[in-house]
Amino acid sequence: MLLRRALNAQYVLLPACCTVHRLLSLKPLILLSLETRTERGAMTMYSDDEGREEYLFKIVVIGDSAVGKSNLLSRYARNEFSANSKATIGVEFQTQSMDIDGKEVKAQIWDTAGQERFRAVTSAYYRGAVGALVVYDISRRMTFESVGRWLDELKIHSDTTVARMLVGNKCDLENIRAVSVEEGKDLAEAQGLFFVETSALDSTNVRIAFEKVILDIYNNVSRKQLNSDTYKDKLTVSRVSLVKDDDNTDSKQSSGFSCCSS
Numbered sequence: 147m148l149l150r151r152a153l154n155a156q157y158v159l160l161p162a163c164c165t166v167h168r169l170l171s172l173k174p175l176i177l178l179s180l181e182t183r184t185e186r187g188a189m190t191m192y193s194d195d196e197g198r199e200e201y202l203f204k205i206v207v208i209g210d211s212a213v214g215k216s217n218l219l220s221r222y223a224r225n226e227f228s229a230n231s232k233a234t235i236g237v238e239f240q241t242q243s244m245d246i247d248g249k250e251v252k253a254q255i256w257d258t259a260g261q262e263r264f265r266a267v268t269s270a271y272y273r274g275a276v277g278a279l280v281v282y283d284i285s286r287r288m289t290f291e292s293v294g295r296w297l298d299e300l301k302i303h304s305d306t307t308v309a310r311m312l313v314g315n316k317c318d319l320e321n322i323r324a325v326s327v328e329e330g331k332d333l334a335e336a337q338g339l340f341f342v343e344t345s346a347l348d349s350t351n352v353r354i355a356f357e358k359v360i361l362d363i364y365n366n367v368s369r370k371q372l373n374s375d376t377y378k379d380k381l382t383v384s385r386v387s388l389v390k391d392d393d394n395t396d397s398k399q400s401s402g403f404s405c406c407s408s
């Protein structure tokens with residue numbers, strides 16, 4: 147219950163370097179007292195009042211500035227999109243719940259600034275993460291070329307078992323596409339990532355992008371539990387279907403690849 151209460155607690159941190167004027171023109175920042183909470187919170191299994199198993203997974207969203215990280219999260223968590231969203235400063239997070247195998251799975255999804263100068267402490271952002279969405283903008287090649295750097299940073303600050311999804315966002319901008327679907331797929335395959343193209347603007351594949359990662363983490367945890375004596379008799383893992391977007395569902399999703407265009 148302590149953990150549940152902690153989840154709802156959010157704290158504000160304003161980087162000392164920012165002037166009031168600058169702050170007024172930027173996205174509101176929510177930073178949490180992450181230290182102990184996320185270290186213990188990520189991939190934690192606990193029981194609710196009825197003894198039902200629950201899980202908490204920390205997932206981070208990374209990528210260059212303005213690729214659409216904040217809008218992907220707001221589309222997934224609140225079905226909201228902002229055409230004029232400002233650069234993030236610091237960190238914000240949302241918690242989303244899913245029911246898998248009758249268990250409550252909570253994903254605490256963290257979004258930080260793509261711009262180095264607006265980011266909070268990098269190691270704290272990654273600490274305890276068990277999943278990551280690495281986002282680029284399909285209409286800006288430079289953001290695709292930065293993916294390697296983001297993957298390196300992820301590698302330095304987190305466990306190698308982190309579930310990773312490469313996300314080519316803004317696939318509604320087909321007319322100014324600068325990165326092909328094939329290039330996205332190839333990079334994902336080479337790096338052992340899932341891949342999906344999304345549009346936070348029109349909702350294409352947004353739900354799939356987050357829930358594929360959540361499901362992968364859950365399946366990994368379940369496998370570990372099945373292999374341990376403690377859980378051998380307790381857990382029966384059945385196949386779980388991804389919750390599909392209302393429209394724009396792509397049949398290729400089962401392979402881990404899902405794109406706006408073929």
Ligand SMILES: Nc1nc2c(ncn2[C@@H]2O[C@H](COP(=O)(O)OP(=O)(O)OP(=O)(O)O)[C@@H](O)[C@H]2O)c(=O)[nH]1
Pocket residue numbers: 209210211212213214215216217218228229230231232233234235258259260261315316317318319344345346347348
């Ligand atoms: N056309 C289109 N525009 C998008 C999409 N997603 C985000 N945008 C726009 O891209 C701009 C940047 O979006 P953000 O969500 O703020 O990007 P971010 O990656 O969080 O940026 P930082 O906070 O600077 O790291 C905004 O003007 C959004 O409206 C999308 O899927 N399609």
